[in-house]
Amino acid sequence: MRVLITGGAGFLGSRLTRALLKRGTLRGADGQEHPIDRITVIDVTASDAIDPRVVPITGDLADPALVAAAVDADTSSIFHLAAIVSGMAEADFDIGMRVNIDASRVLLDICRQRGHCPRLVFTSSVAVYGGDVANGVDDRTALQPQSSYGMQKAVVELLISDYTRRGFIDGRVLRMPTISVRPGRPNAAASSFASGIVREPLNGEDAICPVSPETRLWLLSPDTAVECLLAGHDLASEALGGNRSVNMPGLSVSVAEMVAALERQAGPDVVRRIRWQRDPRIERIVASWPGSWDASRARALGFPGDASFDTIVRRYIDQMEEREPATSPRTPRA
C-alpha cells in the first residue's frame, strides 16, 4: 500500500503517520491487510524523515504539478487532512478558498486523471452545521455552515460524494468533532480554546476561555481521532453506500464540565489558571456548531469514541509525562 497524507506535518497528520508506521498495514479493497510500503507526506512545512518509508514533500497543495508528482496509480490510500483552520479562513477569505476548496479540487482531479479510484479519507467538521441545531443533528440534517471554513468543508463533502458516485475515487468523509486536548501551541481555529483551557493550565500558564461555561462542545481526543481515520479507511465501500459523510462519535461536554474534569484530574490550583474573558467573534462561530449529534451511524459502522472527558484529560497528562519525564508538568511556573 502506498499512502499519501496531505497536511501530514500537522498535529493530526504526524500522529497518523506514526500510527500507520506502527501498524505497518492497511486494509485494501479486497478486504485484506497489506503492508505499507511508502507514506508520502505533503505539507507547507517540512516534516521529519522519521522512517525510511516516509517521503516528505514540501509545497503548496494547490499547485497541480506538486500534487501530480505525489499521486500516481500506485497511490492506494489518501488521507486529505490539509486545511486552513476556521479562524484563519474567516479572517482571510482568499487563503481559505485556495487551500480548503481549490487544493482539494486539484487533488480530486488528479485522482480522477489517474483513473485507479483510490480510497480517500477527508476530515470534515462540526462547522458544516449551523442555524437551528441547538437540539442536535443527525445524518439527514441540512448543512448550513455559518463560517467560511464550514462552507468550504461542506463544498468538498459534495465534491467527494459526486466523485465517488462517478467512480473517480472511493471517498469517505469523517465529520470530526472538535479535537481536544491538542498538544502544542494555540492556533487560529475558533475552537483553539477547547484545548488551551486544559493544556495551558497543565503547563503552568494562564489560559483565556472566550465562551461561557454553559457552552456545549462536541469533543474527540487526538488518539481516538487517529483511530477513526484508520477505521474510516478500512471500511468496505459498500458499508457506506451512497452517503459518504459520517458524523464521528464525540462527547457532548459543556465547558464547565471540561473544567470540572480538569480539576478532578489535576487539582484546583490548575483550574484557577483559566481566565474567563468572552470574545463575541469566537462565541458567534462556536455557538453555530451543534453541541452534540446523533452518531449512531458511526457506531454501527464501528468507529470508536472516548469514554469520558476525564479519560481524555488523564491520557493527555500521561502523554505529557511520557514526553517530558524529567519535569513535573503540573507544577505551575512562577
Add this chain to the structure above:
Amino acid sequence: MRVLITGGAGFLGSRLTRALLKRGTLRGADGQEHPIDRITVIDVTASDAIDPRVVPITGDLADPALVAAAVDADTSSIFHLAAIVSGMAEADFDIGMRVNIDASRVLLDICRQRGHCPRLVFTSSVAVYGGDVANGVDDRTALQPQSSYGMQKAVVELLISDYTRRGFIDGRVLRMPTISVRPGRPNAAASSFASGIVREPLNGEDAICPVSPETRLWLLSPDTAVECLLAGHDLASEALGGNRSVNMPGLSVSVAEMVAALERQAGPDVVRRIRWQRDPRIERIVASWPGSWDASRARALGFPGDASFDTIVRRYIDQMEEREPATSPRTPRA
C-alpha cells in the same frame, strides 16, 4: 436599476428579459420601485436586441474578463440562470464543472471585488436532493445530490450563502421544480420529457416517455417561474435571514396525471402520440429527485404557484395559438 442576466438568451432568461422590459421597474434595497435602465444579457449564444435597454454580450461566462466587463458597481441586480443542464453535466463532467461551478465563482468573485453587494438571484434545482426523499423534503433536509448537476447546484448554494453572510452579495437561491411545459425543442436535461410528452403531441409529433406513469414530478410553469424570479429579487433581504435557499412552490403530479390533464385539454388523439419506452439512465436521475416538497416557507414569503396541471396545459395551448395563429397546432401531422 442595471440588471445582468446570465444565460439570458435561454428559455427562462429570454422570458425574464421580456417580463422585466414589460414591468419596467425592480424593487431596490430601499424597498422602492426603480426604473430599469439597462439589462445586460450574457450568453454563449447571441440574443436578439429586442429593446434599446438590452445590451447583449456573447461569450463564455467562465472568462473573468468577460464577466468583469459586464458587472460594474452600478449593476444592482443579477439573475444568474446560466447552467449546463443535468443530462449534459452527467455526460460531460468537465463542462458541467466549468460552467456550473467555475463560472459561478468568477461571477461571485467579481461582485465581491466590486464591493457594492448586488442582489443576486440564482436558480437552483430539485436535483440538489436525493437519497431517502420519497416522503418529501423540507428546508431542513440535507442535500444529497445524485447527479453531477445537482452537486454543482448545491456547491453554488453554499457559496452564495457564505458570500451573502460576508456581505459580498445579497444572494437569493430559488430551488426550482422541473419547468413544464417548455416550448421549443427537447434538450439534454434528464427532465426534458416532462415538457416533451405535452409539447410534441400538441405539435402532432410522437414523444417518448422514458419513465413509468407512476413517476411523480414537482412541476412549475414557465410563466410562474418568471414570476418567482421577480418575487425572489424583490424580497427584502431580512425576510430571508440566514437561510438564503427557498424551495419554490410546485405541483406534485404523476406522469399519469400529466397525461390525463393533456387528454382533458387536447383530446385522446393527442395523448396517443406518447410512446412509453423506459430509459434506465433517465429513470435513475429522476427517481433521485423528491416528487414534492414542503413549500410553506416560499408561500409565506409570497412566492406564487400554479393552480393545476390542467391550467398549465391550457395556458401552453393558448400561448401556442398566440405564437402561431394561422395554424392549428393540435392537428397531428401526417
